[in-house]
Amino acid sequence: MSFKTVERKPLTFAERTYVPQILSGLKTTLRHMVKPKETLEYPETRPIIPDGYRGVPTLVKDPHGREKCVSCQLCEFVCPPKAIRIKPGEISAESDQAHVEKAPEEFDIDMLRCIYCGLCQEVCPEEAIWLQNVFSMSGYTREEMVNDKTRLYELGGTLPDDHFKWDKKKAAEEAGNAAH
């Protein structure tokens, strides 16, 4: 290995007094003293969550209050850390949602496993699972960190729907073949 000796430039007189450096440092300090604050008094004040943020996965209902999940288990299949567990169930023929036929009986997301990748939201054919803006999950036990179906709907709430495909399906069923 060969070495090259670099010649170090001697300091100028101004540099040797350190005064310009101190002044430029003070300038930065003074500028930040008058600027608006960057930090937040968390948790009293909360940050603004940008669109498309991937927070805790949640289940949502459509504006008519119908649970959107049909327990197709695609999220369970795609989930890389296997955080999702679904027990599918059948909607009883007496229910007014009977035309959807299928809904989850149990739906658990283990937040100790979840890596917030958002693949479940991406794969969902019913737009039922959304990673929304809740970013802090805490609990004292492992059981507390598993979100069950009730909790997931509490967290998720209602999101707007563009399609209402099951309502259209029901309307077509009621109209019957005579309508065409």
Place this chain on the structure above:
Amino acid sequence: MIQPAQPELVTVTIDGKEIAVPKGTNVIEAARLAGTDVPHYCYHPKLSVAGNCRMCLIELGMPMADRATHEPIMDPETGKQKIGWIPHPQIGCATNVVPGMQVKTQSPMVKECREGVMEFLLINHPLDCPICDQAGECKLQEQATGYGRGYSRFIEQKNVKPKRAQLGPRVTLDDERCVLCSRCIRFCQEVAKDDVLGFVDRGSYSTLTCYPGKELKNNYSLNTVDICPVGALTSTDFRFKMRVWFLKQTNSIDTESSVGANTVVWSREGVIYRITPRRNDEVNDTWMADSGRILYKQVQADDRLHQSTVKGQPATLAAVIADAAKLAKAGHVAVVGSGRSSVEEQFLTKRLATTLETETFVVGQTGEGDGLLISADRNPNTRGALVTGLVADVPTAQLDALGAEIDAGRVKTIISVGEDLIAAGLTPAQLDKVALIILSAHGTSTTAVADVVIPTLTVFEKNGTFINQQFRLQKFAQAIPGLTSASNDLVVLDELIAAVGGEASEGDMKSLWKSMGAEIPVFANITYGNLPATGLLLDSSAWDNLNFPEGETLHFKPAAAEASA
């Protein structure tokens, strides 16, 4: 042995590849032999050809010959005989091969045909794959990937048809998903001989339904679910239970009778969700009985035994074995083997009996055969008991001989491998006189009074082999882990043999089969590993003169009937 006649071969060219196939093969099967898949819905190898789905359209040609002189017309460019291609496509399922036939399965015309057929099939098909049980094993889904357009040009309303219709006690029908292939109708007519299904209405309003006042309730109804290429017919038991892509498939054998239908057990994480038939052209074609599909419920049955006991008190396996050995060593022992045990278990049962120098008994289980896939002998492995030497003749249903021995005071201890002795005709009074050592997966009236009870595994939790009515040795594999509170029958038998001073096996299938091959002539050169998935026919000449209870079933004629024919 008489060699079966070799089928006459016909040479055809499929996508430029020459292949010799048996005469009478249709183009779909010929293409399969050539390694090409011709998509189809209505065609099924074990049913008659309907030719109504039009998905298997292919291009067909024949070498040209002069009409008058029959001289071949040669192509001057290639120097070969000219091919005359039929200008319109033909269906592959209803076209049998003839010598020199030329087939194109990948041409632009064929691709266009498939795309056209797919578009029409999807016009009225609901887009409910997320809730459809067939998703993942749906032919329509598969072909839509290859030949679908990805979007729909159909802006009109889709037809409305009955959903969630109960065709029978075990089959639920979603008519909107039906592609009118008529496989289920043909199955009911041709195989189940229970003609209850049919189409009503015309055109795109055609609807599959049962004849008025009838139900699809024969014991083969769930085969219609298996052969349905889409999600129209679904099993009421399996409906919405689990998506198929999560399920692990394990080859197994149906234990309900000596037919030994080949099955696949579908499980996920130690839980079995369904049992379906596995194709074996020599045994069950592609069918199985409905009654065999619910047998998986015995794994989690309430009467499963979870604790080995001595006189009703819980004890460890080692303590139980020691206690059993003490009873067995006292002499006057009888061993009751089972036609429901695997061949390996019967072999070790026989070895235990030989070590103890005792007599062996087997309980016969008979019922009425249905002439199709349930035979009169309800033991899956009666032939195994014969081959391993547990019994010399076809076992009877009642253990009268053993009862007489008990009454005469010649038997003081009974070791029963998986049999319910009270059900087999021994009275509680007789059982009171003897010490009982019972190996069983489920609790019975006999285990309730037994001195030593050792819980064992069901057929789904262990490896083994059965010999069916044709003397076909067939293996089944472990689908799910066994109950931790129960022990493998082979392990228990080995421990018992060792405890009474015999030579235990090395505890693995390989060495067990090595000693079985050495001791039983018909098993020579067989290993568990090299046993084919479709089974191996054994030399049955030693047992030809026995009077078996079976009547005729699919692919089986009793020896007596064969001789008179």
